[in-house]
Amino acid sequence: MAHPCLSCGACCATWAVQLERSELTRALRPHVVPAASSRYVILAGTEGDHPRCAALQGEVGQRCRCGIYDHRPSPCHEVQASLQRGRQDSCCDEARVRHGLAKLRFDDWR
Numbered sequence: 001m002a003h004p005c006l007s008c009g010a011c012c013a014t015w016a017v018q019l020e021r022s023e024l025t026r027a028l029r030p031h032v033v034p035a036a037s038s039r040y041v042i043l044a045g046t047e048g049d050h051p052r053c054a055a056l057q058g059e060v061g062q063r064c065r066c067g068i069y070d071h072r073p074s075p076c077h078e079v080q081a082s083l084q085r086g087r088q089d090s091c092c093d094e095a096r097v098r099h100g101l102a103k104l105r106f107d108d109w110r
């Protein structure tokens with residue numbers, strides 16, 4: 001079974017992804033824009049009213065991948081695909097619903 005994230009990408013096209021400037025690496029630097037506070041930066045594309053991370057490749061709900069997967073910042077690690085480890089994740093659930101996708105169910109992991 002293919003991992004559900006590979007045919008989703010909704011969380012990368014729903015939320016503003018803000019991280020502390022101190023977390024910036026050389027690889028990540030080209031992918032952020034300034035935030036309201038100088039302490040933070042935001043992943044490019046996620047700062048407006050219709051967020052979609054500029055690093056997201058593909059079509060949401062079809063085929064997606066993170067173009068900077070090995071360098072993605074901590075907020076991206078924190079979103080977990082719902083129920084993969086038995087726990088619901090509201091960021092995953094709400095993002096999927098906003099994009100017209102069903103929330104993940106236990107059956108999706110069998």
Ligand code: SF4
Pocket residue numbers: 004005006008009010011012079080081082091092093095096104
């Ligand atoms: S919304 Fe959930 S299933 Fe979709 S890519 Fe994000 S973590 Fe994966």
Ligand code: SF4
Pocket residue numbers: 011012017043053054055056057065066067068069072073076
């Ligand atoms: S860096 Fe990758 S995982 Fe994080 S929001 Fe962008 S596309 Fe998604």
